Amino acid sequence: MRYGETGYNLEIDLATGNIERVETDPKMMETHLGGLGTSVKLHWDRVPADVKPFDDENMLIISSGVLNATPAFSANRTVVTFYSPESDLLAYPMMGGFFSAELKYAGYDKVIFHNKSPKWVYIWINNDKVEIRDASHLVGRGALETQDLIRMELNQPNAQVAAIGVAGENRCFTASIEQGRSSASRLGGGAIFGDKKIKAVAVRGTQDINLYNGEAFMKEMKDMMAYINFRNTNPIPDVMTILSGIGSPQEMVHTDEKWHTENFMWGNARTRRRGFWDEKINEEWPRTQLEGIKRLISCFNCPQHCGALVAYKDTPRYMAKCFGKLTYAMAAYVDSMDFAWRTLQKATEYGVDSFSTPQILAFAVELIEAGILTEKDLKAGPTWPACPTDKEGRFLWLLDRVAHREGIGEILADGVYLAARQIGNGAEAFDHNTIKRHEQLPLKLGTMDPLYYLMYATNEKISITQIEGNWPQGAFPTMEQREAFVKDWPQLPDDSWKQWLLEWEPRGEKAIPYFPTIDMCCHIVDWMEMLHNIDDACCVCAGMSSFCLKPPYHIHNYPRIISAATGLDLDEASLKKIVNRSRNLHRALNNRRGMSRKDEKPPQDHWKRRFPEIEENLMSAYYTFKGWNQDGVPTKERLNELDLGYVAEDLEKRGLLKDGQD
Amino acid sequence: MAKIKKKIKTIKVDADKCNGCRGCEIVCSAFHSTPRYSTINPARSRIQIIRHPLKDVWLPIFAGEYTPAECMGREKYVIDGKEYDECTFCRATCPSRDIFKEPDSGLPLKCDMCEDEPPLEQPKCVEWCLNDVLVYEEREEEVEESVEMEKVETGLVSMIDKYGLDKVAEAIARISQKD
Numbered sequence: 001m002r003y004g005e006t007g008y009n010l011e012i013d014l015a016t017g018n019i020e021r022v023e024t025d026p027k028m029m030e031t032h033l034g035g036l037g038t039s040v041k042l043h044w045d046r047v048p049a050d051v052k053p054f055d056d057e058n059m060l061i062i063s064s065g066v067l068n069a070t071p072a073f074s075a076n077r078t079v080v081t082f083y084s085p086e087s088d089l090l091a092y093p094m095m096g097g098f099f100s101a102e103l104k105y106a107g108y109d110k111v112i113f114h115n116k117s118p119k120w121v122y123i124w125i126n127n128d129k130v131e132i133r134d135a136s137h138l139v140g141r142g143a144l145e146t147q148d149l150i151r152m153e154l155n156q157p158n159a160q161v162a163a164i165g166v167a168g169e170n171r172c173f174t175a176s177i178e179q180g181r182s183s184a185s186r187l188g189g190g191a192i193f194g195d196k197k198i199k200a201v202a203v204r205g206t207q208d209i210n211l212y213n214g215e216a217f218m219k220e221m222k223d224m225m226a227y228i229n230f231r232n233t234n235p236i237p238d239v240m241t242i243l244s245g246i247g248s249p250q251e252m253v254h255t256d257e258k259w260h261t262e263n264f265m266w267g268n269a270r271t272r273r274r275g276f277w278d279e280k281i282n283e284e285w286p287r288t289q290l291e292g293i294k295r296l297i298s299c300f301n302c303p304q305h306c307g308a309l310v311a312y313k314d315t316p317r318y319m320a321k322c323f324g325k326l327t328y329a330m331a332a333y334v335d336s337m338d339f340a341w342r343t344l345q346k347a348t349e350y351g352v353d354s355f356s357t358p359q360i361l362a363f364a365v366e367l368i369e370a371g372i373l374t375e376k377d378l379k380a381g382p383t384w385p386a387c388p389t390d391k392e393g394r395f396l397w398l399l400d401r402v403a404h405r406e407g408i409g410e411i412l413a414d415g416v417y418l419a420a421r422q423i424g425n426g427a428e429a430f431d432h433n434t435i436k437r438h439e440q441l442p443l444k445l446g447t448m449d450p451l452y453y454l455m456y457a458t459n460e461k462i463s464i465t466q467i468e469g470n471w472p473q474g475a476f477p478t479m480e481q482r483e484a485f486v487k488d489w490p491q492l493p494d495d496s497w498k499q500w501l502l503e504w505e506p507r508g509e510k511a512i513p514y515f516p517t518i519d520m521c522c523h524i525v526d527w528m529e530m531l532h533n534i535d536d537a538c539c540v541c542a543g544m545s546s547f548c549l550k551p552p553y554h555i556h557n558y559p560r561i562i563s564a565a566t567g568l569d570l571d572e573a574s575l576k577k578i579v580n581r582s583r584n585l586h587r588a589l590n591n592r593r594g595m596s597r598k599d600e601k602p603p604q605d606h607w608k609r610r611f612p613e614i615e616e617n618l619m620s621a622y623y624t625f626k627g628w629n630q631d632g633v634p635t636k637e638r639l640n641e642l643d644l645g646y647v648a649e650d651l652e653k654r655g656l657l658k659d660g661q662d
Numbered sequence: 663m664a665k666i667k668k669k670i671k672t673i674k675v676d677a678d679k680c681n682g683c684r685g686c687e688i689v690c691s692a693f694h695s696t697p698r699y700s701t702i703n704p705a706r707s708r709i710q711i712i713r714h715p716l717k718d719v720w721l722p723i724f725a726g727e728y729t730p731a732e733c734m735g736r737e738k739y740v741i742d743g744k745e746y747d748e749c750t751f752c753r754a755t756c757p758s759r760d761i762f763k764e765p766d767s768g769l770p771l772k773c774d775m776c777e778d779e780p781p782l783e784q785p786k787c788v789e790w791c792l793n794d795v796l797v798y799e800e801r802e803e804e805v806e807e808s809v810e811m812e813k814v815e816t817g818l819v820s821m822i823d824k825y826g827l828d829k830v831a832e833a834i835a836r837i838s839q840k841d
Binding site (some may be wrong): 069070071073098105144148157158180181205206207208209210211214215217218225228229232294295296297298299300301302303304305309311317318319 | 678681682683684685688689692695697698699700701702703704705706713714715716718720747765790792793
């Protein structure tokens with residue numbers, strides 16, 4: 001009997017229509033746990049390093065993790081892996097919602113897609129019965145609309161459906177896979193769905209998931225429940241509201257957006273608008289936000305309210321979460337929450353990432369204003385009007401063109417980095433906020449922060465929100481505040497680290513960029529990343545673990561929880577080893593695709609005050625700490641420690657590891 | 663007939679607070695698995711969240727009595743502008759729909775308020791709902807003594823409905839002979 005996992009994957013060859021239910025090797029859980037960990041292993045084993053994102057061989061995996069479908073609170077992520085058309089690296093966007101649990105109740109840990117379908121299809125997984133069904137009637141339909149149409153067509157109100165919209169159909173590089181209130185958004189999973197002509201995947205399951213030691217597991221959850229209740233009633237003081245609680249950012253709950261609107265950049269990550277949140281806005285935006293929110297909602301088995309059902313005026317209903325609430329209005333310089341709600345609805349049905357897409361549109365606006373995009377790029381096309389001149393109309397026109405890959409949208413749909421190079425004529429200079437070809441959070445700050453430098457530069461997710469979390473974002477001004485914060489902080493891997501926080505000052509010698517010291521930074525960043533990696537293998541929401549301060553899940557209770565679910569005999573060291581194995585395999589896989597130190601750079605203007613020598617030393621020290629050579633490639637010694645000798649051999653053959661680099 | 667004191671157990675449902683997480687379904691199925699907490703399967707849960715997210719419908723419904731036949735007609739409610747599907751509020755395990763049936767055997771499920779020895783303070787779904795959607799209340803009422811249909815009897819009736827009296831009787835006779 002298998003515990004925690006189902007022990008079966010679904011392998012679907014879209015070219016031939018062959019569907020197989022394949023029993024997995026139980027050893028895989030021991031070595032790579034599940035979720036992202038086992039998916040990375042499958043990509044390494046099966047997909048040649050030179051496969052291009054739109055090649056037939058670019059396998060796409062939709063995966064659950066070892067804790068989905070169990071009573072583990074907030075274990076509801078679904079991780080989608082594929083070679084990204086935007087970064088050309090192995091991407092792993094994740095969505096919350098209900099899909100992964102349903103997939104496991106249907107009897108599968110992963111759905112693995114091979115090759116491409118000759119015509120539009122959707123997949124219907126109903127326990128043991130799996131069908132590839134015609135989706136020609138769904139082409140052109142919205143991502144959310146499609147989900148309900150499929151449920152109605154199948155007469156299966158409880159089916160969970162992940163679908164793409166028009167943007168995915170047109171292989172936009174920032175196309176998302178939408179599912180209820182959630183989406184796997186970053187790096188173009190929707191484009192790979194579209195390339196394979198998968199309009200949607202629907203799943204319904206009514207089978208059991210087994211727990212190895214249910215009593216012990218439920219005891220852990222009971223303790224966690226008490227802690228969740230405590231944290232929900234005791235927000236952390238002296239930090240900004242959005243960081244005070246647990247869960248993903250409670251953007252649907254909080255209406256005071258002074259911090260976001262005045263500290264994040266508007267436009268193409270360009271302007272910080274101090275004083276924006278004035279009295280008028282403070283009345284208008286919260287009122288409009290609340291007017292749109294019909295109900296606060298959660299993902300599977302999570303007590304939080306990170307999402308909302310949005311029913312705003314005459315706009316068709318949709319569901320929203322997180323920062324998408326603000327990204328379109330801020331990118332468009334439109335001081336209207338009304339515009340934000342309306343645009344987000346359109347973008348959700350198109351199925352685009354609400355972080356990167358608004359930045360592409362804002363980038364295009366800057367090119368228009370700079371005269372790089374001209375009238376010929378903005379004229380009417382066979383089926384669309386000319387670009388309006390007002391801010392709102394222009395932004396929505398650009399969104400339409402990108403989602404349909406029409407006119408200038410054909411180029412913009414490749415993302416800022418690639419579009420800038422195709423457009424040329426100086427457009428490259430407007431690409432100032434990407435790392436590894438991916439649009440970053442629109443944030444520009446003062447002094448280089450060494451913790452954030454490492455996180456921005458080195459994480460395989462290429463997105464800061466997927467590595468930061470457990471360490472406070474800034475030093476507390478007073479010793480009293482610091483002492484209060486460290487007093488109750490059992491999540492830390494080592495109590496001695498509390499001293500680091502106590503000594504950390506907002507200014508002076510014990511402040512950034514000098515403190516935390518390079519050595520401390522290595523430990524802190526490695527710890528935060530490791531937690532994200534555990535979450536991603538278990539498919540636990542980072543909002544209840546690695547992404548927030550003092551979370552319910554941490555390195556001290558995770559081994560007990562996973563052991564009780566799966567029967568693995570884990571302690572902290574063995575759990576760390578497993579996720580380090582997967583993390584290094586992921587890095588090696590990306591190294592094999594050409595990624596190295598040259599790519600690991602935060603945007604040049606991310607901080608006003610840079611410290612090149614410290615930055616170089618920081619990177620070198622972190623690479624050494626991680627067991628990587630100075631090109632950012634895991635050393636043979638490190639790989640052997642992690643039982644990845646076969647990876648070292650491969651990297652040696654390719655000349656990525658050379659003699660003497662251990 | 664003699665009067666006796668009967669404990670009335672009520673779960674008050676404040677559906678407007680439901681965030682749709684389905685934690686109640688999970689813990690219900692875990693609690694009722696054998697050995698306890700060994701398996702999870704919301705399809706076996708005695709509480710189901712009727713969900714239509716875009717219609718703003720998140721409605722916890724508890725499994726009630728088994729019925730061998732459908733009602734003569736069906737009801738459909740519209741409340742506060744929200745139209746609920748046919749029979750949404752009905753708790754019965756009924757041939758007209760799939761909910762509240764064991765997914766393997768089709769046998770009926772019924773909420774037992776998590777009766778246990780020693781008794782729990784409250785049913786598991788209530789304990790697990792962190793949004794106060796479900797609130798447990800107890801009170802005593804004086805009622806006339808009557809014989810309530812036992813669980814075994816309920817199961818037998820549904821087996822008879824499914825396979826016919828003769829087959830069930832034959833099976834029981836056969837099992838008796840083996841003993």
